[in-house]
Amino acid sequence: MTDDISLKSFTALDRVGDVEAYVRALEAFDDIPQLQELKRIARDMIRPGSSLLDVGCGFGLETVRLARIVGQAGRVAGIDKSVDFILQAKQRAAAAGLAIDYRAGEAQALPYADASFEIVRAERLLIYLKDWQKAVAEMKRVARPGASLAFIEPEFGTTTINLPDRALVRRVMAHEADTAVVVSWLPGQLYYALSDLGLRDVAVSTRVVLFPQDLAAVYFADVGRNAKKDGAISEAELSAWLSAIGDLHKRGRLFGSVGYFLFTAQN
Numbered sequence: 001m002t003d004d005i006s007l008k009s010f011t012a013l014d015r016v017g018d019v020e021a022y023v024r025a026l027e028a029f030d031d032i033p034q035l036q037e038l039k040r041i042a043r044d045m046i047r048p049g050s051s052l053l054d055v056g057c058g059f060g061l062e063t064v065r066l067a068r069i070v071g072q073a074g075r076v077a078g079i080d081k082s083v084d085f086i087l088q089a090k091q092r093a094a095a096a097g098l099a100i101d102y103r104a105g106e107a108q109a110l111p112y113a114d115a116s117f118e119i120v121r122a123e124r125l126l127i128y129l130k131d132w133q134k135a136v137a138e139m140k141r142v143a144r145p146g147a148s149l150a151f152i153e154p155e156f157g158t159t160t161i162n163l164p165d166r167a168l169v170r171r172v173m174a175h176e177a178d179t180a181v182v183v184s185w186l187p188g189q190l191y192y193a194l195s196d197l198g199l200r201d202v203a204v205s206t207r208v209v210l211f212p213q214d215l216a217a218v219y220f221a222d223v224g225r226n227a228k229k230d231g232a233i234s235e236a237e238l239s240a241w242l243s244a245i246g247d248l249h250k251r252g253r254l255f256g257s258v259g260y261f262l263f264t265a266q267n
């Protein structure tokens with residue numbers, strides 16, 4: 001990932017000029033082994049012939065993999081607010097010869113009948129929603145009795161990097177947690193919200209996701225620039241931040257990480 005992107009834009013992608021930059025960013029992140037492990041655990045609950053809905057599916061990076069497991073005997077749908085991403089998802093599915101029912105729409109008001117799907121899942125969606133509780137309730141509504149639900153989401157309070165000025169790291173990362181997404185501390189709320197909704201067998205798996213060197217260099221540099229833009233750090237502090245990242249990157253010694261959580265539950 002070498003593009004300048006802001007995570008904030010995932011709340012309204014149709015307003016960004018270069019959607020391709022966001023596609024590349026999601027693809028780069030998707031390659032990270034620890035994230036792939038969580039996705040694999042989530043995929044284990046999918047059987048050939050299932051009916052599945054991917055909420056906030058983006059351009060269908062994971063949806064296509066799930067459609068391959070479900071096969072022709074099953075049914076896969078994907079919904080995302082971004083018209084550009086849905087267009088791209090349709091093109092990718094057509095190129096892969098997969099019949100996926102993609103549509104542009106709102107996670108907080110799903111356009112499906114009650115009890116329509118056996119698997120309902122979302123990945124890195126709820127952190128971008130003002131009313132994430134409504135989206136979860138909607139996902140439960142469209143899930144059949146006995147259906148499985150799955151959510152993969154990060155906890156922004158855990159994002160960190162190995163720069164020696166720890167006070168500066170704490171300030172910059174606190175600014176990132178407070179501004180990059182709508183809900184920075186989702187996992188600790190979601191865990192209990194699922195049982196409160198009446199879902200059963202709520203389970204959690206976790207991985208600490210390690211940023212590859214190039215991705216860490218670009219992402220954490222952007223995080224510093226955003227902090228400076230909002231007045232959270234000074235010009236001199238930004239300069240020190242960028243030079244510390246540049247120095248470690250040059251030597252292949254960056255270590256950036258973020259905690260990811262997979263929640264599964266039964267309807």
Ligand SMILES: C[S@@+](CC[C@H](N)C(=O)[O-])C[C@H]1O[C@@H](n2cnc3c(N)ncnc32)[C@H](O)[C@@H]1O
Pocket residue numbers: 010011012013026055056057058059060061062079080081082085105106107108122123124125128129
């Ligand atoms: C970080 S991306 C994740 C995409 C996909 N789940 C993945 O893992 O590749 C977040 C996605 O949520 C979508 N999104 C944000 N707000 C939404 C909403 N209110 N309803 C539906 N989708 C939304 C964005 O358009 C974007 O595609």
